[in-house]
Amino acid sequence: MKYNHQEIDQKWQKYWAENKTFEAKNNSEKPKFYALDMFPYPSGAGLHVGHPLGYIASDIYARYKRHTGFNVLHPMGYDSFGLPAEQYAIQTGTHPAITTAENLKRYREQLDKIGFSFDWDREVRTSDPDYYKHTQWIFIQLYNAWYNNDTDKAEHIDTLVEKFASEGNIYVNASSDDEIEEFTSNEWHAFDDAKQEEFLAKYRLTFLAETVVNWCPKLGTVLANDEIVNGVSERGGYPVERKKMMQWNMRISAYAERLLQGLNDIDWTDSLKETQKNWIGKSKGASVWFAIEGHGDLKFEIFTTRPDTIFGVSYMTLAPEHELVKQITTAECKDAVEAYISETSKRSERERMAEVDKVSGEFTGAYAIHPFSGEKIQIWIGDYVLASYGTGAVMAVPAHDGRDHAFAKKFGLNILQVIEPKQALEEGFDIQETSFDSKEGTIINSDFITGMEVKEAMAVVSNKMEEQGFGMAKINYRLRDAVFSRQRYWGEPFPVYYKNGLPQMIEKEHLPIILPEVEKYLPTETGEPPLGNATVWAWDTEANKVVENTEINNLTVFPLELNTMPGWAGSSWYFLRYMDSENKIDFVSKESQAYWGQVDLYIGGSEHATGHLLYSRFWNKFLKDMGFIDNEEPFKKLINQGMILGTSAFVYRINNTNTFVSKGLKHLHDVTQIHADVNMVINNELNVDAFKAWREEYNNAEFILEDGKYICGSEVEKMSKSKYNVVSPDIIVEDFGADALRLYEMFLGPLEQYKPWKTDGISGVYNFLKKLWKLYIKEDEFVVTDTEPTKEALKTLHKTIKKVKEDIEKFSFNTSVSTFMIAVNELTAQKCTSRAILEPLAVIVAPYAPHIAEELWSKLGYETSIIEAQFPEFNEEYLKESSHNYPIMFNGKKRFMLEFSADATKDEMEKVVREHEKTLAQLGGKAPKKVIVVPKKIINVVG
């Protein structure tokens, strides 16, 4: 009987499904363990070899936890809303729900073939109305909440309304929009509903506001930065501009400090915490208001981290999008400023941040007044200042800030030194040539702070500004409120209708509001989102249901929101749903979430570091504030699996044409690099016909070939459907079995590391499985006996137990695979047949290669799953060595080996080494200066 992976895989996958072997119970005498994977987006390309990497790791850990006595929750589901299905719908007219259902089916089949210990009864899908009704409900909770800085938590909006009614907003300490007009309780009562709502919106945790987006007029849609290449749309190559739009936003900034502090309480890698910390970007500094000459009371606010340099200000820079620019620009400067703004609107924010050497700007003709000195300061606009960061305005101190310096130099603006460096600078240092950005120094040329140290000056300036009413110390966060509207079809509809232009929430009992059918998935001709095409998309407030648009009367029937929610909406809370996925009423019951608590182990890609992982923490904290769940942080321990990278293929389109030029000739043209599907490329050569048939826009494409071939470029990058470089695990499972795939993915290298995919080494792990099999079954015979194990076999077994246990606990799965190989090689050489060795061996291998382990377990005579078996205990007795072979080194270089008994003392060993003839030969008879003996490691002779 040979090792037949296909038969064994099927047999045990069927057994696990039928016996619900991996069902998690919501109560148990065993301790609980919650192991979670980041759920996949089910793309049309199917599961690729990168997906299972993390799933296999968490599966090994989850199975190990079961072997050590835990009640394990290990669920899986799908992040099933998203752009690709919608894109496909636009291209083919197929409803995204159909595409998604097909993709999902394929994913499930693929996942099933790998033998995961998932509890499939708890599966969730974000695009399922039974799921997204809760996403809609959470949205409503956020709408009906504000953040009270005094209690440092979110509260129901009613408590804010009470405050307004009793004392106005003057004493309210909330996270809110900047610069809210003050009102008294009397004024509040005098406001009409619309006015009251206008004020409440400035405090709500989700609110409508104007936000800048990448607008592509030709496609009539908003684009992700991802969809823009070289300033034009990736699809079609159309121009893109920055435009303001009314959008739903989430006030994540209210949680900035808690998101930052919470990092101290979770077991995540330092690099990931660092990334989130930098993303939140806390900085201490000051807010300063500058008056504008000739504009009466008009002032604008800047944020600076260096209030100590306020006397070094030589000009101001506003973001070109700053709201005041139009108002203050003088007639003479108008044309140039407008041209510059229009130019800037074509550049993406990322370009503006990246291209630091492209210094550009324009003088507005207006002057600010220095609050202390009263001097006139030129106001410029420059694209190095971003509207979305801080207040979109900076006070420029060229002597002490690199970017301000470059700007001042280019435009011949004054550079005034106000800090004297503490340490003498290199000779020839000239503040006119290079800025001095360090905070180590003494203030000069600065009125009342001259002579102070930087730190002291910062505080003094802040205090003085506060006294005089034009500034104060302030903490600023880089973290911006998150835009929550998408002009897309395939996402959660908002549970929102508009009455007199004001948003109204729909009651919980009428949820879900189901995504309507549309004829076309594109934006409407008037530029509205795809839901603008829906004909049944109005809310009847009497019947409490969605009705035909023709019934809209704005008295009882109102238009519904046309935007949908972003991809991260559904993924921000799915980990809670798994705890209680059958709950028909609430998103999770109090009891279920109390039992499962935090996710004990979360495995997923580091590319989610600042998106999903921050948004989930935000929603989790909010839900806790509102009393729905108990834990402040959702994910106790988190491991980033490194991505498996793909090899992408590129074609080169000559700009503004539909002609593609082969790689070797691309330097002769201005070209745009575009991804081609790797499945259309063999040995870098493009299958031109397949490419033409790939997309409608390429049907008539023309090609400039070299040597009769179209040669593609290639790059190693993320494996992703959008890069068309996806490789599927199916063939590997078919040819080598699920256990080989599992072992191989682990064997590739450390879990956390990025690695390009290659199939070359798979035969190694397959050979290992065959050798493992042969320890138990030779020819057709089951050869395991009850003979006493040898000392060597016990040593092999126990060092394997020790190493594998340590490896699993530190998520070093690649080294376990090597350890198994060594163990099997040794036991084979020892001709071991003892049950006392081979039975525990099957259990240690089981988390990694569960199918073969189950089969061997049943051959060993067991009738229940191997998952019931206890993980074997390590016994140190078997590993004791009577001697150790020491390398004898001279000045760090190994020269020969010497064996010493385990109980030899340091002095004894030193003596032997000193007197050894080879030592004398090495040193030419001279006595060693020193001998260093490190027990169980090395002996080093210093000559």
Next chain:
RNA sequence: GCCUUGGUGGCGGAAUUGGUAGACGCGCUGGAUUCAAAAUCCAGUGAUUUAAUUAUCGUGCGGGUUCGAUUCCCGCCCAAGGUACCA
């Protein structure tokens, strides 16, 4: 640009706290078996040098600390991920 991670043989990688660099696997070379091949088994395999012993070099590059550095420190180079509407 900025933030994060990584760079070790032909390839994937190992090396627990600063202690024998290259475990394990792939590939390659030679051999056994076979009519032949597949499969399997055995031996070898960082580079230079040598018949061999040996010696020298060697963990992206340049410095430093140390008896001893893949590991710690300083300065660079290269690649990947993220950079706020891909998920």
